[in-house]
Amino acid sequence: MIFLQNITGFMVGKKYENGGIARDGAKMVTAVACAAVPKFTVVIGGSFGAGNYAMCGRAYGGRFLWMWPNARISVMGGEQAASVLATVRRDGLE
Template sequence: MQVPKVTVIVGGSYGAGNYGMSGRAYSPSFLYMWPTARIGVMGGEQAAGVLAQVEAEKHKRDAGNSYGPAAPSRAWGPEQVAAFKQAMTEKYEREASPWFSSARLWDDGVIDPADTRRVVGLSLAAAMHGWRAGQAGSAAAMQFGVFRM
């Protein structure tokens, strides 16, 4: 027996939590996001901190190479760290937006919270209709994909 999975992301959905709550990797029948939702590998500040550490190690390693460009332009001081973290935080926050996700078809759309019950009901009806295998007109009998407009 198949059971439809409909995921509605209402807040932050990051990393392993995204998997645990039936994110895209678990192939839900439908995945929607509220305008307040955020999605990504990790939050912007956390990602900026991790990437800044990686970048600092790279600069430290390059500075120790006799063949590497250890010029002052390669310096990795507090100002560069702060600028790097700010740029990464802004990038991750922008890309965690539900609008960014939906524009790339990573979900099935951003829905108004007031319409959630109606959208989930329609999604369940569509999913259940499509699973009546062997019936004419069912999704299992179709020989083409389903397109999102």
């Protein structure tokens, strides 16, 4: 199984939670974990958060994980991190 990663991660918020993102994401994680075939991952762009994990990131221990020179891996993307920090600051001021 070959994974080409350029993923922002799973969306967060009430809209996505009500839409079943946790349920659907868990199905993907289960499918990848239960697949009894060799897994190869190529990170060709950004790879962030749970999207990295679900698409056979390092935690799965696949056969190989390659990264293009401009690839990035992080727990959270820059835009998402800025949004979270702004929300925390705004809540702290109230």
